[in-house]
Amino acid sequence: MTVASEIKATFEFKPGLEGVPATMSSISFVDGQKGILEYRGIPIQELAEKSTFLETCYLLIWGELPTKQELEAFEHEIRYHRRIKYRIRDMMKCFPESGHPMDALQACAAALGLFYSRRALDDPAYIRAAVVRLLAKIPTMVAAFQMMRKGNDPIQPRDDLDYSANFLYMLTEQEPDPLAARVFDICLMLHAEHTMNASTFSARVTASTLTDPYAVVASAVGTLAGPLHGGANEEVMTMLAEIGTVENVRPYVEHCIQNKKKIMGFGHRVYKVKDPRATILQNLAEKLFEKFGRDKYYDVAVELEKVVAEKLGHKGIYANVDFYSGLVYRKLGIPDDLFTPIFAIARVGGWLAHWKEQLAENRIYRPTQIYTGSHQAPYVPIEER
Numbered sequence: 001m002t003v004a005s006e007i008k009a010t011f012e013f014k015p016g017l018e019g020v021p022a023t024m025s026s027i028s029f030v031d032g033q034k035g036i037l038e039y040r041g042i043p044i045q046e047l048a049e050k051s052t053f054l055e056t057c058y059l060l061i062w063g064e065l066p067t068k069q070e071l072e073a074f075e076h077e078i079r080y081h082r083r084i085k086y087r088i089r090d091m092m093k094c095f096p097e098s099g100h101p102m103d104a105l106q107a108c109a110a111a112l113g114l115f116y117s118r119r120a121l122d123d124p125a126y127i128r129a130a131v132v133r134l135l136a137k138i139p140t141m142v143a144a145f146q147m148m149r150k151g152n153d154p155i156q157p158r159d160d161l162d163y164s165a166n167f168l169y170m171l172t173e174q175e176p177d178p179l180a181a182r183v184f185d186i187c188l189m190l191h192a193e194h195t196m197n198a199s200t201f202s203a204r205v206t207a208s209t210l211t212d213p214y215a216v217v218a219s220a221v222g223t224l225a226g227p228l229h230g231g232a233n234e235e236v237m238t239m240l241a242e243i244g245t246v247e248n249v250r251p252y253v254e255h256c257i258q259n260k261k262k263i264m265g266f267g268h269r270v271y272k273v274k275d276p277r278a279t280i281l282q283n284l285a286e287k288l289f290e291k292f293g294r295d296k297y298y299d300v301a302v303e304l305e306k307v308v309a310e311k312l313g314h315k316g317i318y319a320n321v322d323f324y325s326g327l328v329y330r331k332l333g334i335p336d337d338l339f340t341p342i343f344a345i346a347r348v349g350g351w352l353a354h355w356k357e358q359l360a361e362n363r364i365y366r367p368t369q370i371y372t373g374s375h376q377a378p379y380v381p382i383e384e385r
């Protein structure tokens with residue numbers, strides 16, 4: 001590198017690649033100033049009202065809404081690929097029950113590559129089979145680990161239940177209320193895709209090496225597992241319990257602002273207004289509370305949102321997707337440490353869409369770096385160090 005090009009590269013270096021385009025994509029769009037999120041051009045509000053998670057996955061992956069026959073065929077295939085091989089169940093039995101469900105999921109996603117090892121990335125039938133397998137089996141593996149770590153046998157999927165109802169059934173062995181299943185399905189839609197975030201970038205980098213789709217999903221799951229990406233909704237629940245009452249909200253917010261402590265579930269790198277997904281989730285939470293009883297922390301959450309908007313709204317800090325999702329999942333009887341694996345179940349749709357898009361015009365990712373080390377350093381013999 002010449003001095004001039006080194007200076008230019010240093011000038012252009014953006015930690016975390018903030019604002020640097022990593023790809024061209026037609027999968028989703030976010031306008032953080034206006035609070036817009038669209039999947040393939042369709043506003044998220046419209047999908048949440050009218051679509052289903054699997055239809056949304058089809059839209060994300062194949063680029064257009066399926067016809068009735070196409071959707072039926074897709075749902076049918078996924079329904080009959082939900083079971084996991086007994087060897088994967090046996091492998092899971094060896095996992096420590098104290099292990100985090102995200103680590104279990106990453107291992108299971110990678111293990112699928114052992115069983116479905118044919119790699120034919122230019123064959124549409126192979127692409128379709130991989131999409132079906134991953135969408136079908138990931139929820140089964142999350143639910144199986146949940147049962148096994150409690151010392152129970154996994155519950156077999158039920159072919160008569162749709163995608164979300166079946167997942168909730170495998171977690172509890174009870175057929176869920178239709179409202180609960182629909183709300184869960186909408187939550188999956190809301191989390192299915194969100195442009196170039198860390199796990200999606202990870203998926204695309206892995207995809208660009210032309211490895212198999214199970215490795216692509218496993219690397220994305222590993223990236224999502226970090227507390228700066230998935231996981232904030234778990235912390236929102238801890239924070240609401242810590243605040244405890246509506247009266248404590250204002251002093252809590254003032255204390256956080258004085259001490260420069262982040263309030264969980266607020267703020268977003270892209271959105272500078274309320275995250276559109278948070279508005280949808282708040283409405284869903286209210287529907288659930290109306291039917292199944294109010295969560296004791298809901299009033300605390302509503303007051304917190306009001307006070308944070310008043311105190312930090314001028315900085316563009318408003319509620320994000322994680323603020324209400326924990327309240328919804330709790331009401332559905334889901335344990336807190338499954339919140340991030342559920343995010344992964346949803347995001348598999350987006351990751352697979354990016355996998356397919358990456359393959360269509362692939363160039364292996366090979367960015368550069370700015371070297372800050374020494375040159376021509378002497379090799380010091382071990383006895384002289």
Ligand SMILES: CC(C)(COP(=O)(O)OP(=O)(O)OC[C@H]1O[C@@H](n2cnc3c(N)ncnc32)[C@H](O)[C@@H]1OP(=O)(O)O)[C@@H](O)C(=O)NCCC(=O)NCCS
Binds near residue numbers: 260261264270
């Ligand atoms: C999401 C997040 C990482 C985005 O961060 P970012 O775009 O890098 O914004 P910054 O951390 O640079 O914050 C910019 C300013 O807003 C403040 N701020 C950002 N989020 C805040 C929050 N949740 N509570 C209080 N203040 C916050 C910062 O302190 C900073 O203030 P300053 O300019 O006076 O120093 C950040 O808002 C956050 O940590 N939120 C809480 C965790 C969370 O909910 N994550 C889920 C995201 S979907």
